[in-house]
Amino acid sequence: MWTLISATPSPYARKVRILLQEKGLPFELQTEVPWDSTTKTPQYNRLEKLPVLILDDGTSLYESHFIMDWLETRYPHPSLMPEGLDDRLFAKKVEVICDGICDALVLAFFEKMRDPDKQSQAWKDRQMRKADGGLQALASFVDQADGNEFLIDNKLTLADIAIGSVLGWLSLRWPDHQWKTTHPRLNVYFEGLDQRPTFADTRPSAQNITDQVV
């Protein structure tokens, strides 16, 4: 049985959890706090990041976008990629934007954890600007989807999984962010996605980091 090392808030791991469930691929969930000394992640990923998918032979896959690509390539049915080449590449571009929003907000999140006199406001502003730019791009994609339940081909694809994961994490970790007001149609699309059983079953929750990180 495969094991997926995950963390309760992780938007990156949630993409993989949703994909595995949508494809009916069985796995055991190993929930960790990757920032604590108790984590097993470095034993399977020297980059020390989760998610990590540990296969039956003990080898491991990491970097969520690669895990998603590996799963879709090896287990293409049911497909979670669009049919046409342009749409397939667009779905991957959407994932790049979603991962980039997460990357920027993770950096801002840990900057906020520093002692107040050690925090760089310019650094936090830069990361938030990147995240807001990414959200604007996602909002424009959704506007072009004319109210469809899904972004591409009106069927669930990698693009929807990536967007649902980043917006769910944003709602958890940055509850005061005004994206739902700034981008109301993006919020309607998200609320619809989030009712899907595999999304409802993998909603993020906060974790308690006990070790000093920054």
Ligand SMILES: N[C@@H](CCC(=O)N[C@@H](CS(=O)(=O)O)C(=O)NCC(=O)O)C(=O)O
């Ligand atoms: N690019 C990576 C990012 C993964 C990542 O940053 N994971 C965090 C956990 S979470 O933010 O997703 O909850 C982590 O393991 N951080 C530990 C570390 O960076 O040392 C991916 O897409 O998988």
